[in-house]
Amino acid sequence: MADSYEIRRFRAADKGTPDYAHGTDWIQAVGFGFHDTRRNDEFVDKIMAMYRQDDRELTGVYQTAHVAPHSLGANVPVATFGTLRKDMNVGYGRQLRTHMVTAVTVRGTHRRQGILRRMMTEDLAAAKADGLAVAALTASEGSIYGRFGYGVATFERSIKVDTGARFRLRHAATGRVEIADRKVLLDLAPEVFERVHRHTPGSIVRQDAYRQTVSGVCGRDGAEDEAIKCALHYDASGSVDGYVSYKFAGWDTKPYTIELVDLVAATNSAYLELWQFLGSIDLIERVSWAEAPADDPLAWALEDPRCIESSDHRDMLWLRVLDTGKTLAARRYSADGALILGISDALGLAGGTFRVEVSGGEANVTEAPAGSEADLSLDVADLGSVYLGAVCPVTLKAAGLITEHTPGAALKARLMFAVERPAHCLTHF
Ligand SMILES: CC(=O)SCCNC(=O)CCNC(=O)[C@H](O)C(C)(C)COP(=O)(O)OP(=O)(O)OC[C@H]1O[C@@H](n2cnc3c(N)ncnc32)[C@H](O)[C@@H]1OP(=O)(O)O
8 A cells, every 4th residue: 555545543433522523524435435325414423423332443544645636635535444343143152252344445546556455454453462353244245355364154145025825834823913113123123132142143243223224213314214114023921022124115016015124033933923924914915135044944934935035145244263262262162072273364363273172062272283283274264154154164175275184074173163053144234
């Protein structure tokens, strides 16, 4: 990256403080980078308040030398990079503090000069120095982040569900569903999500924006989103244990469709009963969901699984291991045994040879003595991929990414890294 740029880091700040103006310019630059309409002041205030809730760190890259006359001023960053830290469920309810990377943009007129590379490498090193074991992101394109050691760890897909006559679920309801005012989700959504988070490997605690969006309090343009509707699921004792936030796609969309904004259910019954409700809405023939789990009990509970038309099966959460020993030790494992993993890392953060010895599901992780032969050799990106049990080491071996030195070691790793239920991340950031 040329000397004509300077990197500045600051926190989302209160209105009236000097960093507030920096933050405002930064937010507008992010919007520009993602081709959004320019945000009005009121919306920027809301975004900043949410950023403060998350205690985000904002990184901006600024021009220090010549700024072309009439172009955006030196106060507007040419590149942005945001981070926040929340817990990730790494299986069996274990939590690992995770460095979440978001809002990565480089202005088109300054691209391909190494600005992203510098922001990313400095940020990952700083997160490691702070004691964080793992970083995560959700990617706009699949080809950007592997070079920095990120690997795909969970997946999602888009579904369209035919809720016409053939929609029938093999499930006897144990609770009930009621319509509610969308705004109740401002408080209820985080409570229900917390329960889901505790039992879902791959789940990351949500940023403040989620409750605002799913309740329609802050829509995509910053205004109240009056189109949002909400239904709650109550368990047999009358407690709310699930919700769905959704919109009607309008009378011009045929078949008549409901689009899910968010569906969060803390029990298996709540999940299926929310689907029973969605399948029962009069005049509606289709429910579409752009963020459905890849491994979905709905498909198995339906009498006719072909009610689901699935498309765009895609990467969701990407993990970047920063400290291999800490990351491996944070997990509980599904099978006992010992494995020696040889990890390579082009950025020099997490490489080495590690011995994982699991007994009763608990791991003892040590650096292997010099000269030890690894059972498996893999890149740090592939370690990120297999970590939550959603990517099979045997498949990565077949793809030529993992090298197996001890016959059967990839299958052994698959059994050891398996988690108690399908890994799924419900948090986009
Ligand atoms: C976590 C998130 O926020 S995801 C959102 C990512 N942001 C976007 O998609 C917004 C639009 N795109 C952009 O703003 C920019 O093009 C960025 C951020 C993707 C890349 O920024 P740049 O400063 O141009 O990247 P930089 O010059 O540092 O390139 C670093 C490396 O990535 C590669 N690269 C950069 N962008 C891409 C891309 N879109 N696809 C494939 N490779 C890419 C470069 O070739 C380079 O490779 P090398 O170091 O091996 O030679």
